Amino acid sequence: MELNGVPIDNTFAEGFPIWVSRVIITGVTREWAMTAATEATGFATSAIGCPCEAGIEGFVSADETPDGRPGVSILICASKKKVPEQVMERIAECVLTAATTSVFNGMPDAEEKFDIKIHFFGDKFESKVEVGGRQCWKIPIMEGDYIGEEVFGMVKGVAGGNFFVMADNQMTALMGAKAAADAILDVKGTITSFAGGIVASGSKVGAKNYKFPIPATTNEQYCPTIREKVPDTKVPEGVKSIYELVINGVDEAAVKKAMAAGIKAAVKVPGVSFISAGNYEGKLGPFQFKLAELF
Amino acid sequence: MELNGVPIDNTFAEGFPIWVSRVIITGVTREWAMTAATEATGFATSAIGCPCEAGIEGFVSADETPDGRPGVSILICASKKKVPEQVMERIAECVLTAATTSVFNGMPDAEEKFDIKIHFFGDKFESKVEVGGRQCWKIPIMEGDYIGEEVFGMVKGVAGGNFFVMADNQMTALMGAKAAADAILDVKGTITSFAGGIVASGSKVGAKNYKFPIPATTNEQYCPTIREKVPDTKVPEGVKSIYELVINGVDEAAVKKAMAAGIKAAVKVPGVSFISAGNYEGKLGPFQFKLAELF
Amino acid sequence: MELNGVPIDNTFAEGFPIWVSRVIITGVTREWAMTAATEATGFATSAIGCPCEAGIEGFVSADETPDGRPGVSILICASKKKVPEQVMERIAECVLTAATTSVFNGMPDAEEKFDIKIHFFGDKFESKVEVGGRQCWKIPIMEGDYIGEEVFGMVKGVAGGNFFVMADNQMTALMGAKAAADAILDVKGTITSFAGGIVASGSKVGAKNYKFPIPATTNEQYCPTIREKVPDTKVPEGVKSIYELVINGVDEAAVKKAMAAGIKAAVKVPGVSFISAGNYEGKLGPFQFKLAELF
Amino acid sequence: MELNGVPIDNTFAEGFPIWVSRVIITGVTREWAMTAATEATGFATSAIGCPCEAGIEGFVSADETPDGRPGVSILICASKKKVPEQVMERIAECVLTAATTSVFNGMPDAEEKFDIKIHFFGDKFESKVEVGGRQCWKIPIMEGDYIGEEVFGMVKGVAGGNFFVMADNQMTALMGAKAAADAILDVKGTITSFAGGIVASGSKVGAKNYKFPIPATTNEQYCPTIREKVPDTKVPEGVKSIYELVINGVDEAAVKKAMAAGIKAAVKVPGVSFISAGNYEGKLGPFQFKLAELF
Structure with missing residues (x-):
């Protein structure tokens, strides 16, 4: 043709099966959400030599995010065992540390769920808080409070x-x-x-x-x-x-x-x-x- | 004050000692060099949870690059043992695979050198070539030929x-x-x-x-x-x-x-x-x- | 509240009444469409001192443009008399001269229409051509052929x-x-x-x-x-x-x-x-x- | 060859003679300086149909600007009579109205000088102020105070x-x-x-x-x-x-x-x-x- x-x-x-999780990163502006998303999806081209495959799925408008701020959606892809570890590491190192960000579960309806214990970073200064119907943790950090979900879905x-x-x-x-x-x-x-x-x-x-x-x-x-x-x-x-x-x-x-x-x-x-x-x-x-x- | x-x-x-290597990434335009540099320095905020610390040092004008094309300089920082491994992985996964890129040793005068064997990727179709006085390997790939140095310097x-x-x-x-x-x-x-x-x-x-x-x-x-x-x-x-x-x-x-x-x-x-x-x-x-x- | x-x-x-025309600019990539759109909507903040008020309305996906290429939609706002003149000038100087662009009427259903005679630029080397159901002119230029509509709608x-x-x-x-x-x-x-x-x-x-x-x-x-x-x-x-x-x-x-x-x-x-x-x-x-x- | x-x-x-003036636009960050510079140099491709020819000369580092903030340098080119008018209009409409900006004369040594009376915008609330050795006007505006020079040089x-x-x-x-x-x-x-x-x-x-x-x-x-x-x-x-x-x-x-x-x-x-x-x-x-x- x-x-x-x-x-x-x-x-x-x-194509091949792979496990995929979606993380919604929000920020004070779209640009700051994108800054975190870019760092979080770096060094993730191919599972051959990178810890996972990851990329930016697209912008999420403020109307569609749990906290009503502009967002960027990323997908993190790896084996079933590695997805939780990589979601944890990339949020902990690249998003929690980034300016003005929050993270939310981008697959709330997925049957397969996992839990990342980022709130331990709070050293018992953290507390639970609900944002847009989502159970989040509020962790005191230098810029103010970091707020994010910790249960994420993944699909095959x-x-x-x-x-x-x-x-x-x-x-x-x-x-x-x-x-x-x-x-x-x-x-x-x-x-x-x-x-x-x-x-x-x-x-x-x-x-x-x-x-x-x-x-x-x-x-x-x-x-x-x-x-x-x-x-x-x-x-x-x-x-x-x-x-x-x-x-x-x-x-x-x-x-x-x-x-x-x-x-x-x-x-x-x-x-x-x-x-x-x-x-x-x-x-x-x-x-x-x-x-x-x-x- | x-x-x-x-x-x-x-x-x-x-501050603390850390080993640092500099990689010059060139591309057909500054933008394509930056695209590869951004991917190669992602997931590299802190050695606590990332494989290394890396970032963009700045633009390198075409006058200053071995191949006369616009470039971006990146620094990759880790332990002495880990720097060669990370330079290897980040070039192999994020730069060799990126459009129109070449890589060059950004520390030709460093006493400490290491060698990354990217040319094995060529499966014996590769050949040696000199570019701007640098010993490079030319590796046939889908877009044409990838050309890059394999010996890099690092400093404390x-x-x-x-x-x-x-x-x-x-x-x-x-x-x-x-x-x-x-x-x-x-x-x-x-x-x-x-x-x-x-x-x-x-x-x-x-x-x-x-x-x-x-x-x-x-x-x-x-x-x-x-x-x-x-x-x-x-x-x-x-x-x-x-x-x-x-x-x-x-x-x-x-x-x-x-x-x-x-x-x-x-x-x-x-x-x-x-x-x-x-x-x-x-x-x-x-x-x-x-x-x-x-x- | x-x-x-x-x-x-x-x-x-x-608010006040103003006449508004929409121009869809397409390009070989979204970035090249945006490059032209940015130039075309510059020096257009306020009718007090600028020839018109203009700005970028948003991206238009390839599915929605007459030529199936990625687009950017701009609005040009002025008096009823000035809108045709400004649409003409901004297309002629900033879009026709820009790389890979085409322009299309972004208000095909508007009752009020006007005609800009850009095809005279072709010095009789131009010809008519239909693109996606739109009557366009094809004008030979240095990069190849420029293609664009010449009848535009405007609304109050x-x-x-x-x-x-x-x-x-x-x-x-x-x-x-x-x-x-x-x-x-x-x-x-x-x-x-x-x-x-x-x-x-x-x-x-x-x-x-x-x-x-x-x-x-x-x-x-x-x-x-x-x-x-x-x-x-x-x-x-x-x-x-x-x-x-x-x-x-x-x-x-x-x-x-x-x-x-x-x-x-x-x-x-x-x-x-x-x-x-x-x-x-x-x-x-x-x-x-x-x-x-x-x- | x-x-x-x-x-x-x-x-x-x-080539042809043209009069050229340089305006240094500074902002709270490089990005905000660039935002204003982009608007100020828009609709300025060719003197045939645009009021002037203008473009971005490059970034100016904070070390080199009168107010020690990051800057962008623009050139505005037209006839000797039109340069002052266009510098005036583009600053008044596109830079004074833009967030966090100041403007400075980028050709302090030029023999040919002209004066733009932007401070009248202050409606007598304005005052003189010196910044980095430059005579500026401080004009109260909504965001705070706008500060800028009003005498600019131009060269042939x-x-x-x-x-x-x-x-x-x-x-x-x-x-x-x-x-x-x-x-x-x-x-x-x-x-x-x-x-x-x-x-x-x-x-x-x-x-x-x-x-x-x-x-x-x-x-x-x-x-x-x-x-x-x-x-x-x-x-x-x-x-x-x-x-x-x-x-x-x-x-x-x-x-x-x-x-x-x-x-x-x-x-x-x-x-x-x-x-x-x-x-x-x-x-x-x-x-x-x-x-x-x-x-």
């Missing part, structure tokens, strides 16, 4: 939704990917965890040519500069640059919506020449997102 | 330079701290690792009231909302909000310069009423930065 | 919706006003035309003390630093700083919604102590927005 | 320094131009007045094909999409997109430096294929900036 004149590969993205979501943006030159592929990342930022329930929402270097599990153990190496099949040296290359003729959008979401529907919005945005960028997606031939992940069925 | 009419406490900030620097900005209301203290953080961003050789460069919640080692082991709890002596309940409070009368600027630097001179610049900026903000600093009475850290001697 | 514990003055804002809207944010110190009043401006940015059909959405210096018509003609001078009744010298001061006791939010909108309902959203946001900022509004005792403007009836 | 492998046309940019500078960035696709040309604009932002004494610092649509004086009077039409010689229809086209074969950087500066040296910095940045962007410049064969402007002599 084609979209805006750009061929869409007849393939699918292969999807990691690894993805697509590739290709072009015959790097700047076009980059702008296509950037337009896609912007569009995905508007889709609720999803994040792109890499810097700027874009992946410049895809990887394969292990190595083909190095014999010692190594968790991941470059996915040479998608490397345009060595296209001639890789017999089973998947780089289409003429393509000189590829960026990948990797999407985590709270469920399959959200990931599909994000993939569709991202691809629609990318094909609007003049010069984007091909859209494809990455999979393991269906052998590894239970979710298959066929590109042709997204639209 | 007073500065712009604001009393400066007759005290000192107490200073952690914990600090000062407090106080006011009789929270917004004034916040704006004073923000003005200080902006000013410190201009001082070479230093970073402020917390979100927005500001700390809202200072901590003490361990707990006073909880009996189980806990690494850090709120520093109640500097908590304005419980001033009346804390006999040895250090909150001056009338102060309702305090923010701390915590500064790491490559040496004592840089930290002093950053403290001076930050304090000068803070006292310009109308309503800022007192500047102090945190220490352990000189018992823990070898560096003492007396506020009165900064100017 | 009180809102979040902050007294809301028993008064009203007085409202200028001068307003409220005051007061506090006993400047930084608190400023942050209260900033939070309000952020909230108003989310309300469709409205803009705040001043820098950052905030007015620091209110004015009265003419002068009291200077005898020569002068269009506007400081509104001394609302100046905290001369409160003691102005017998009919309207500065409440203890108030040391006031910022005004001035809102233009497409109709009364939009202005009311923006006032309500802004005030609700402002009273959430700790230390904001009073909310009022400006009027001419109902003598000049046909619209009266009573604060108490907004909520 | 070539630069980084990109051919640099053997031609020159033709240069308008129309320029170069073209070309590529075989639009996104590459755009990123090349963006990298150039970023680089020019670092060169003191210069501005790029168009949105984002980039011109997408160059113009020629008058029209060739329309017979009625029209001040400017598209410069068809530099339009890639009609290359085949324009016998005297100057679009090199294969070029599909061109952006222009137009630079105004305080003197010839500054413009040269900006052109050199911009071109060096542009040729670093992969895919940029040609750099040229615009002139009127030396018939109109007294300044000629030969590209080959810039480096």
